[in-house]
Amino acid sequence: MNLNVYLSGEIHTDWRDQIINGAEGLDVTFSAPVTDHEASDDCGVAILGAEENKFWHDNKGAKLNAIRTRTAIEAADIVVVRFGEKYKQWNAAFDAGYASALGKSLIVLHGPDIQHPLKEVDAAAMAVAECPDQVVEILRYVLKGTLPGNPA
Numbered sequence: 143m144n145l146n147v148y149l150s151g152e153i154h155t156d157w158r159d160q161i162i163n164g165a166e167g168l169d170v171t172f173s174a175p176v177t178d179h180e181a182s183d184d185c186g187v188a189i190l191g192a193e194e195n196k197f198w199h200d201n202k203g204a205k206l207n208a209i210r211t212r213t214a215i216e217a218a219d220i221v222v223v224r225f226g227e228k229y230k231q232w233n234a235a236f237d238a239g240y241a242s243a244l245g246k247s248l249i250v251l252h253g254p255d256i257q258h259p260l261k262e263v264d265a266a267a268m269a270v271a272e273c274p275d276q277v278v279e280i281l282r283y284v285l286k287g288t289l290p291g292n293p294a
Contacts (some may be wrong), residue, residue: 172219
């Protein structure tokens with residue numbers, strides 16, 4: 143079995159790399175949003191033309207990013223959504239809701255200090271993890287049926 147896993151959310155830490163590296167040897171294909179902040183913010187005007195009004199500048203970029211995100215979530219078997227402590231990841235909340243509405247298996251990743259504001263998102267998830275290693279162990283269990291410390 144091959145799993146397609148979409149890694150959504152916070153872009154300011156290396157959590158994606160930790161999961162990808164930890165899942166080495168597992169039959170997993172990963173996808174993610176564009177994590178270059180400038181490219182993500184400016185893709186709309188770079189491709190479709192400049193906008194004087196910042197609202198329309200952001201709107202163009204958001205719509206192009208939504209094409210990528212929706213396509214990847216629709217193709218995913220599992221969607222992992224990371225919420226960081228420092229920034230508000232409104233797009234991650236949308237991704238979690240969209241994945242849940244499509245019936246995708248959703249894993250939410252965040253620290254215990256922001257559990258309360260994410261309680262509704264957590265309730266929609268199949269699992270709530272606190273660290274990337276736990277996500278890797280979930281993937282290993284789903285693919286191989288093995289528990290941590292027994293990666294056969």
